[in-house]
Amino acid sequence: MSTEALRATDITKNFGSISALSGISLHVNKGEVLGILGDNGAGKSTLMKIITGYHKPSSGQMFINGEAVSLNSVDHARSLGIECVYQDLALINTLPIYHNMFLNRELRNSFGMLDHKAMRKRAAAALDDIGVTVPLVDDEVALLSGGQRQAIAIARAVYSNAKILLLDEPLAAMGAREAGLIIDLIQRQRARGDISIIMIMHNYAQTLEIADRVMMMQRGTVTFEGAAKDTSVEALLDIVRREYRAMRAAAQ
Numbered sequence: 001m002s003t004e005a006l007r008a009t010d011i012t013k014n015f016g017s018i019s020a021l022s023g024i025s026l027h028v029n030k031g032e033v034l035g036i037l038g039d040n041g042a043g044k045s046t047l048m049k050i051i052t053g054y055h056k057p058s059s060g061q062m063f064i065n066g067e068a069v070s071l072n073s074v075d076h077a078r079s080l081g082i083e084c085v086y087q088d089l090a091l092i093n094t095l096p097i098y099h100n101m102f103l104n105r106e107l108r109n110s111f112g113m114l115d116h117k118a119m120r121k122r123a124a125a126a127l128d129d130i131g132v133t134v135p136l137v138d139d140e141v142a143l144l145s146g147g148q149r150q151a152i153a154i155a156r157a158v159y160s161n162a163k164i165l166l167l168d169e170p171l172a173a174m175g176a177r178e179a180g181l182i183i184d185l186i187q188r189q190r191a192r193g194d195i196s197i198i199m200i201m202h203n204y205a206q207t208l209e210i211a212d213r214v215m216m217m218q219r220g221t222v223t224f225e226g227a228a229k230d231t232s233v234e235a236l237l238d239i240v241r242r243e244y245r246a247m248r249a250a251a252q
């Protein structure tokens, strides 16, 4: 059985005359966390949108569990177990936690009415199983902290059977305690062994703490890829500085 969950080879993406990605290759294994770093405009979001089926690449190939796929839509990607948790989290503040866990796939009773009781029960069991602690599943999401909201969004993706989970800056704007909650949650999902996680990150130290492998993107290319344990914040910053120097020299 393949241990590789996803592979993308030589992906390019052009928006008119703008080349957002010029020949990106990456892979993530089952039970592995890949951290993607890169400045604004490096192409991280474009790459995520290709993996989630939102954009079609201009060229290149993707493989899921070793099989070539051509994603037609976000729903197609979802049907293959690819889920993305974006920064806006797509939670509805005025709905209770349990309903947010079932957004767009609500449970209904035999009369076609929303089955709140069943959703409440299953959401509580799922959150417990995934290891997310909330005060009450009846609470509105608006009452939760940023970390708890992120945890609910991740739990929802895991519960919907994500096998390749993409996280767009999961620790953005979080204090140390809240970030710790999410780091624990990510590490518990990795420990299950059947989920692969690709995270866009900004903080180098946190990336090295959580990820198994790190990939650095600059100007639509991969400028570094390697095991987190074999690199350091300083080594990554050196790569960024080197790239800036090369850019400046090219512009002169």
Ligand SMILES: Nc1ncnc2c1ncn2[C@@H]1O[C@H](COP(=O)(O)OP(=O)(O)OP(=O)(O)O)[C@@H](O)[C@H]1O
Binding pocket: 015, 018, 019, 020, 038, 039, 040, 041, 042, 043, 044, 045, 046, 047
């Ligand atoms: N829909 C689009 N139409 C035209 N250009 C786009 C589009 N989406 C992205 N781009 C361009 O592609 C390049 C890569 O953008 P992208 O958003 O993928 O970078 P990023 O690394 O995610 O940046 P950030 O950290 O700021 O979100 C940029 O030059 C951007 O302006």
